[in-house]
Amino acid sequence: MTNGADDSGVGRRTSRRSFVRRLTVGGGALAAGLAGPARSPAAEPPAPADPTRELGHPVSPYGTRSRFETAVRVQARTPTSVASWTFTPLQDSCGIITPSALHFERHHAGVPDIDPARHRLLIHGLVRRPVVLTLADLERLPAVSRTHMIECSGNGLTEWATPTMPDVQRTHGLTSCSEWTGVLLATLLGEVGVEPAGLWVLAEGGDAAAMTRSLPIDKCLTDVLVAYGQNGEALRPEQGYPLRLVVPGWEGNTHVKWLRRLKVVAAPAQTREETAKYTDLLPDGTARQFTFVMEAKSVITFPSGGHRLPGSGLYELRGLAWSGRGAVRSVEVSTDGGRSWQAAELQAPVLRIAHTRFRLPWRWDGRDALLQSRCTDETGYVQPTLAELVAVRGLRSHYHQNAVQSWRVAPDGRVSNVHA
Amino acid sequence: MTNGADDSGVGRRTSRRSFVRRLTVGGGALAAGLAGPARSPAAEPPAPADPTRELGHPVSPYGTRSRFETAVRVQARTPTSVASWTFTPLQDSCGIITPSALHFERHHAGVPDIDPARHRLLIHGLVRRPVVLTLADLERLPAVSRTHMIECSGNGLTEWATPTMPDVQRTHGLTSCSEWTGVLLATLLGEVGVEPAGLWVLAEGGDAAAMTRSLPIDKCLTDVLVAYGQNGEALRPEQGYPLRLVVPGWEGNTHVKWLRRLKVVAAPAQTREETAKYTDLLPDGTARQFTFVMEAKSVITFPSGGHRLPGSGLYELRGLAWSGRGAVRSVEVSTDGGRSWQAAELQAPVLRIAHTRFRLPWRWDGRDALLQSRCTDETGYVQPTLAELVAVRGLRSHYHQNAVQSWRVAPDGRVSNVHA
Numbered sequence: 136m137t138n139g140a141d142d143s144g145v146g147r148r149t150s151r152r153s154f155v156r157r158l159t160v161g162g163g164a165l166a167a168g169l170a171g172p173a174r175s176p177a178a179e180p181p182a183p184a185d186p187t188r189e190l191g192h193p194v195s196p197y198g199t200r201s202r203f204e205t206a207v208r209v210q211a212r213t214p215t216s217v218a219s220w221t222f223t224p225l226q227d228s229c230g231i232i233t234p235s236a237l238h239f240e241r242h243h244a245g246v247p248d249i250d251p252a253r254h255r256l257l258i259h260g261l262v263r264r265p266v267v268l269t270l271a272d273l274e275r276l277p278a279v280s281r282t283h284m285i286e287c288s289g290n291g292l293t294e295w296a297t298p299t300m301p302d303v304q305r306t307h308g309l310t311s312c313s314e315w316t317g318v319l320l321a322t323l324l325g326e327v328g329v330e331p332a333g334l335w336v337l338a339e340g341g342d343a344a345a346m347t348r349s350l351p352i353d354k355c356l357t358d359v360l361v362a363y364g365q366n367g368e369a370l371r372p373e374q375g376y377p378l379r380l381v382v383p384g385w386e387g388n389t390h391v392k393w394l395r396r397l398k399v400v401a402a403p404a405q406t407r408e409e410t411a412k413y414t415d416l417l418p419d420g421t422a423r424q425f426t427f428v429m430e431a432k433s434v435i436t437f438p439s440g441g442h443r444l445p446g447s448g449l450y451e452l453r454g455l456a457w458s459g460r461g462a463v464r465s466v467e468v469s470t471d472g473g474r475s476w477q478a479a480e481l482q483a484p485v486l487r488i489a490h491t492r493f494r495l496p497w498r499w500d501g502r503d504a505l506l507q508s509r510c511t512d513e514t515g516y517v518q519p520t521l522a523e524l525v526a527v528r529g530l531r532s533h534y535h536q537n538a539v540q541s542w543r544v545a546p547d548g549r550v551s552n553v554h555a
Numbered sequence: 556m557t558n559g560a561d562d563s564g565v566g567r568r569t570s571r572r573s574f575v576r577r578l579t580v581g582g583g584a585l586a587a588g589l590a591g592p593a594r595s596p597a598a599e600p601p602a603p604a605d606p607t608r609e610l611g612h613p614v615s616p617y618g619t620r621s622r623f624e625t626a627v628r629v630q631a632r633t634p635t636s637v638a639s640w641t642f643t644p645l646q647d648s649c650g651i652i653t654p655s656a657l658h659f660e661r662h663h664a665g666v667p668d669i670d671p672a673r674h675r676l677l678i679h680g681l682v683r684r685p686v687v688l689t690l691a692d693l694e695r696l697p698a699v700s701r702t703h704m705i706e707c708s709g710n711g712l713t714e715w716a717t718p719t720m721p722d723v724q725r726t727h728g729l730t731s732c733s734e735w736t737g738v739l740l741a742t743l744l745g746e747v748g749v750e751p752a753g754l755w756v757l758a759e760g761g762d763a764a765a766m767t768r769s770l771p772i773d774k775c776l777t778d779v780l781v782a783y784g785q786n787g788e789a790l791r792p793e794q795g796y797p798l799r800l801v802v803p804g805w806e807g808n809t810h811v812k813w814l815r816r817l818k819v820v821a822a823p824a825q826t827r828e829e830t831a832k833y834t835d836l837l838p839d840g841t842a843r844q845f846t847f848v849m850e851a852k853s854v855i856t857f858p859s860g861g862h863r864l865p866g867s868g869l870y871e872l873r874g875l876a877w878s879g880r881g882a883v884r885s886v887e888v889s890t891d892g893g894r895s896w897q898a899a900e901l902q903a904p905v906l907r908i909a910h911t912r913f914r915l916p917w918r919w920d921g922r923d924a925l926l927q928s929r930c931t932d933e934t935g936y937v938q939p940t941l942a943e944l945v946a947v948r949g950l951r952s953h954y955h956q957n958a959v960q961s962w963r964v965a966p967d968g969r970v971s972n973v974h975a
């Protein structure tokens with residue numbers, strides 16, 4: 136951070152003043168009738184020219200978004216749409232909660248159709264009192280709610296060697312953030328009675344892939360949730376309805392969805408997902424295994440790839456930062472490719488292992504600019520540059536790409552994904 | 556509060572242990588095959604008996620909830636469903652975020668169908684530089700996100716004289732909580748330049764009722780938002796799409812939806828909504844006017860009216876508390892109609908002017924019980940009993956009913972709404 140907090144604060148106040156000065160002029164023009172074109176979805180009647188002249192729609196039991204809102208998850212280019220993934224439209228997001236309808240997806244054999252009344256969770260293995268629990272059993276237990284991000288370890292996997300994807304949805308959209316509600320796994324494990332030899336927990340999903348991961352018992356006794364709630368209602372089907380693990384800060388595939396079985400075991404099971412998949416091949420030909428933690432990361436979401444700025448002037452740079460190790464301590468932003476940095480404002484409250492929104496005013500002079508953000512978490516870890524990351528990890532690895540992202544703003548206002 | 560914090564903590568730890576002891580037995584029975592009946596919606600095929608044997612559904616652009624989830628907003632018994640209201644199903648809620656699809660509604664002339672590209676916000680009156688703003692203009696301005704509850708001043712209006720409604724959805728469901736994103740009204744007003752005579756702001760909605768309220772300039776310069784975002788995406792239509800006021804802690808009708816005009820004026824406009832409506836008739840025949848603040852309130856959501864406890868034993872009492880004046884400091888719970896009280900655990904983070912989830916373990920002995928909760932906010936204000944409230948306000952007033960709610964648990968486990 137090259138600017139002190141005081142300088143930054145003063146700059147911000149001045150900038151905000153000018154933001155609206157500009158709009159006063161723009162507003163005058165608009166008031167004179169220079170309205171933009173209407174955008175109506177095809178094959179639907181336009182909205183009334185004056186909505187105050189028509190009675191509106193009645194109340195409804197379960198609301199939907201406006202027909203004029205079109206943000207969607209986009210699918211990765213995979214051979215099927217059953218074993219695939221979709222990206223959250225981070226460029227359209229605001230705040231820190233991801234709408235459940237837009238939470239990223241990753242399915243290995245599709246979204247199972249599960250009747251919650253028939254769903255069971257078996258906890259067995261090296262325990263003194265194995266149990267089979269219904270949803271009603273779990274909902275009666277002491278509950279906690281925690282706001283956490285979940286990031287796929289493959290987030291950014293296309294971006295190692297060359298800047299590949301056109302926009303922030305495809306470069307960074309495999310992360311989402313929700314308020315999860317459920318029972319602490321520690322509550323369940325403490326009471327079924329883990330045997331001394333029980334050092335790992337094998338978690339199995341109820342989908343057709345029977346997605347299975349091994350987790351160390353220490354983590355399971357700390358902050359792992361057996362979650363049934365998301366953003367105030369039941370989990371969404373594609374998020375594991377009716378039951379999933381939430382393993383705060385660890386790679387998304389460990390948050391086993393459609394959870395049906397937890398087996399306490401002595402050693403990791405070496406499942407397909409921890410041998411053939413979800414390991415990181417290093418330059419020396421060996422592979423990292425059980426690389427659970429998603430390290431600190433950040434990205435500017437506005438402006439970002441595919442945006443076009445209408446002209447020079449004041450903008451608010453916006454983005455998201457997070458760390459699998461705790462709270463975000465600071466985010467710095469550069470508009471000159473990393474030569475100088477300014478501290479961004481973090482939206483309160485800053486929650487541990489959750490999306491953290493940052494913002495910084497920026498006066499664009501109309502010339503080439505290179506936008507970057509860099510996150511530091513509460514452990515002091517600083518998000519690396521791509522060069523720093525590649526120096527250690529090489530280019531043969533898919534997962535855990537948490538490098539600083541660069542967006543180039545060209546003189547014509549077009550924003551593109553570059554490596555810098 | 557009659558129990559010290561230390562005592563309460565020890566009690567809680569012991570209780571949680573026993574929660575699962577019970578389930579170990581129950582689980583054993585379930586493992587032996589005593590599963591409950593399946594609940595499938597009518598006219599739909601049942602879910603697969605073993606979902607791991609069938610490929611699941613593909614990824615999707617914008618998700619929906621499971622077909623097995625049935626919680627809905629229920630409509631008040633009003634002559635039409637256009638000028639009506641619906642209640643949030645608080646009994647089914649978890650955490651503090653209300654799903655946008657279940658946020659309570661109150662419409663005076665229905666939900667208008669507004670094309671955001673054609674929507675404008677006019678700011679005029681006693682200002683030096685009137686403006687007309689587009690959505691794009693507003694989205695470019697410095698943004699903030701804040702998690703706030705909104706409560707209708709009529710929440711609980713049926714409950715003054717006799718316990719009328721059967722469940723917590725209908726007694727308390729006119730409050731909901733979202734993460735709102737938008738521009739501080741202070742930013743806009745500061746920059747359009749309020750004239751010294753400008754002491755109030757008239758806010759007008761773009762619905763067919765042109766819902767209009769006057770707000771003091773001091774509040775407008777403090778924490779009022781012109782919001783376009785809700786829980787990470789655009790406002791929902793029934794919440795004011797594309798633009799609403801969020802007036803933290805003040806009665807819901809001031810949070811003008813479908814906002815199209817802000818006029819800075821010298822005195823309140825004495826609109827229909829602040830003369831004929833939204834005033835409180837007192838015992839002496841005079842009326843309170845401009846009773847903006849929603850005072851501290853709380854309610855137990857589990858168990859609550861309409862629930863039936865399956866038998867004596869351990870339960871976790873759960874509920875929500877909030878205050879229009881800031882953060883909730885504490886919530887006390889009584890199971891004996893107010894003779895003794897215990898401090899409930901508050902879910903962190905406790906945010907100002909937001910729903911605050913509280914929880915407390917309770918061992919039900921199978922005899923008549925009277926459940927109550929009492930909120931104290933950061934100003935020291937204590938939620939009143941109904942008797943205390945009626946002593947001051949009488950029974951001729953509809954709005955601002957924030958009394959302690961009582962739920963009776965009968966020996967057969969049935970829970971009902973009572974006055975105590």
